[in-house]
Amino acid sequence: MGAGGSERQVATLARYLNRTNFQPHVACFQETGWRIDDLRQSRIPILTLPLTGFVNFSCLRSIRMLGQYVREHNIQLVHSFDFPANIFNMASRLARIPVVLSSQRSFRTLIPPKYRAAVRLSDRVVDGIVVNCKAVQRHLIEQHSVPEHKIHLCYNTLDRTRFYPHGRQRPEELQGATLVIGAICVLRPVKSIATLLDAFARVSRNYSRLRLVIVGNGEQRKFLEDRAQELGVASDCLFRDATDTVGEWLRAIDIFVLPSLSEAFSNALMEAMACGCCVIASRVGGSEELVRHRETGLLFEPGSVASLTEALSALIDDSCLRGALAQKASEWVSRELSPERTVTRMEEIYENLLRSKSL
16 A cells, blocks of 8 residues: 555545445555555554465455455445456455446556456456546457446546645755656656656757656666666756655656556646646557647657657747646646545446445
């Protein structure tokens, strides 16, 4: 329950659900991470399942614990939020829970091949699948033959107490920069942060005192730091570990870049928009639903250093365009992705499925 978009969405949903109709409980495989603190502060019960694998004793023990817990608390609906939890939906069925929902929050090409058959089995046993963008909805229908009636669209939301545009300021490390370009994400190959580094190296030749900040951990951290050295821009780059104070870093960034090769509905991107950043995103998946080109940001061709360099140069050169895009993006996110709006949609999905089971 630490860094990651699904973890953030679980915690936000649990905190905002209408307590008149729902009493949320959160189950996880490890009771660690920043989101656990959020849940505890909201007095949300947490069940820790000791699952370490799907073919060992821990799986049987977890199934037994889940069954006992849902009976004791009269739980009527279980909603899993990521592919390992989706696989565990068979356990929810064995526990005779009336409504079982899964989630698809990314494209299935990112799921390790050894788990894909189990995910397809989950598709058959659940009552519905919640997706966070139309791109993933099409992906499930066209490439995985999931019946359209089984798919429910609910966009991600964000916590406006943490992600807002006012009070933008730079930390000491970034003082003196003319503009700050940045990315905040888990540093995996699919995020293609190397594309951003290469484009930054190009634009920094033509503009003085630009800084690049990359916040996050992951398997590519060392590679990216070495790449910055090779490109001769290490002194202009600031690498920082993943943190729960994401909003503060976003309010220090002028141009936020998400250069992913695959993306559903990015939490990082919408949080950057909410915090007043001018955003650039690769033209993939749900990013095109968040960023309308030259209206709420700029889009570029995925993996193309030249295309990203052109987009960066356009925003660096035109402060009026940069400000207008940032303002429209912040207003759109605040209006369309408010917790009230998104949670109301999720409650509607839950109530309709529960009602259908009672008929």
